[in-house]
Amino acid sequence: MGKILDYDEMNKILDNLDCKVIKKEKPIGYTYFGYPISHYVYGHGKYHVIITAGTHSSELISNVFLIRFMEKLCNKEVYIDENLYTIHFIPIVNPEGTIIVTSAIRSLIPRNISDEEEQTYCLTYYRNSYIEGYYANKYGDRDYKLQQMMFRYATTNILSDEHKLLKDYLNQLFKENDLPMGCMINWSSNGRGVDLNSNIECGSFVDRVESGEEIYASLHLNNIKRNKLGPLGCPYFSKKGEIEKENESLFRFYNEIKEKYDLIGSLIYHSCGNIIYYLGEDDKKNPWVKLNNKEKKSNYEVAKVYADKTGYKLDGKEIYTTMDSKLKSLFPVTLLIELGGVRATPLSQFMDFDLDGGSDAFKRIYSRIINDNTLAILDTLPVMREKYIDRME
Ligand SMILES: [Zn+2]
Numbered sequence: 001m002g003k004i005l006d007y008d009e010m011n012k013i014l015d016n017l018d019c020k021v022i023k024k025e026k027p028i029g030y031t032y033f034g035y036p037i038s039h040y041v042y043g044h045g046k047y048h049v050i051i052t053a054g055t056h057s058s059e060l061i062s063n064v065f066l067i068r069f070m071e072k073l074c075n076k077e078v079y080i081d082e083n084l085y086t087i088h089f090i091p092i093v094n095p096e097g098t099i100i101v102t103s104a105i106r107s108l109i110p111r112n113i114s115d116e117e118e119q120t121y122c123l124t125y126y127r128n129s130y131i132e133g134y135y136a137n138k139y140g141d142r143d144y145k146l147q148q149m150m151f152r153y154a155t156t157n158i159l160s161d162e163h164k165l166l167k168d169y170l171n172q173l174f175k176e177n178d179l180p181m182g183c184m185i186n187w188s189s190n191g192r193g194v195d196l197n198s199n200i201e202c203g204s205f206v207d208r209v210e211s212g213e214e215i216y217a218s219l220h221l222n223n224i225k226r227n228k229l230g231p232l233g234c235p236y237f238s239k240k241g242e243i244e245k246e247n248e249s250l251f252r253f254y255n256e257i258k259e260k261y262d263l264i265g266s267l268i269y270h271s272c273g274n275i276i277y278y279l280g281e282d283d284k285k286n287p288w289v290k291l292n293n294k295e296k297k298s299n300y301e302v303a304k305v306y307a308d309k310t311g312y313k314l315d316g317k318e319i320y321t322t323m324d325s326k327l328k329s330l331f332p333v334t335l336l337i338e339l340g341g342v343r344a345t346p347l348s349q350f351m352d353f354d355l356d357g358g359s360d361a362f363k364r365i366y367s368r369i370i371n372d373n374t375l376a377i378l379d380t381l382p383v384m385r386e387k388y389i390d391r392m393e
Pocket residue numbers: 056059197270271
């Protein structure tokens with residue numbers, strides 16, 4: 001069996017988790033097309049932590065990693081002190097996007113496929129994306145993309161009638177915005193075509209979008225426009241400052257936990273780059289809050305523990321143009337973790353080759369993401385707690 005999980009498979013695993021260990025709570029909210037943003041809780045300790053994945057749905061490894069982590073907690077493969085911590089899991093922040101991207105995957109790669117076959121699809125996708133990145137750089141080519149052409153039959157027709165509202169809307173959007181063939185495989189936005197991380201009052205593209213400028217994504221995705229509703233990058237639906245339901249729900253949820261309990265920190269999973277973003281020294285004025293030195297220091301110190309376990313790079317600079325930067329600002333210690341160094345989401349991070357003499361960059365990508373980050377969470381929590389107690393003194 002392969003490693004990729006589609007939306008229904010994810011929910012099946014989540015529904016089957018031992019509810020004595022991880023309990024399903026009521027959703028933190030619903031998306032525009034009515035999908036629940038599910039919330040699960042482990043433990044009942046004083047110190048609360050929020051862990052989310054899949055803001056960008058094409059970064060599928062983040063959902064899969066977090067769901068596998070929850071499963072390990074349930075199977076007692078790993079242990080977190082349930083009397084000390086309460087862990088809130090939001091494993092699918094962007095359900096509509098996850099439905100779109102995993103439906104596209106399933107249009108070509110079936111569920112009951114052998115591991116070897118799945119690996120070759122992931123490798124092909126990676127290499128095709130790489131070739132397109134190379135052509136984009138060398139020739140400025142915005143033509144058909146090999147990796148999208150692999151999924152050119154992933155049209156809105158592949159969505160079942162269970163998703164009728166979403167399907168009808170997307171049909172319209174593909175026509176109106178002339179979205180590239182096969183681009184459902186690159187879907188990072190929510191179902192309305194808004195990029196949730198860019199969906200913030202001070203997003204980096206807002207002014208340029210407002211002025212009507214055409215902005216393209218880069219490299220192998222350079223045939224996708226960021227200034228229009230679509231697979232990625234578009235900061236708002238119809239007007240500047242309009243916040244999507246997923247972000248509203250998430251923000252309300254963070255606030256609620258912070259008000260009621262001791263929220264010691266949060267982890268936000270993206271992919272990829274092998275980078276941990278934390279709030280460090282200010283390059284620019286933080287529009288939401290002024291972090292004190294103790295907070296900045298604990299951001300770094302917690303991020304450092306995570307980095308030591310994974311070998312990921314640390315990045316403390318922030319330009320405050322994303323939803324996640326707002327969460328990082330208002331809820332210390334929040335880390336944004338970019339899983340897996342090989343680019344070309346959603347499939348490349350599922351590669352798990354171990355070839356003789358193979359370079360480190362390609363060695364056991366999937367297994368290392370899963371294993372290293374599992375250990376990193378376990379090591380990071382105690383330091384998160386220690387630093388929180390320190391700050392509160
Ligand atoms: Zn991302």
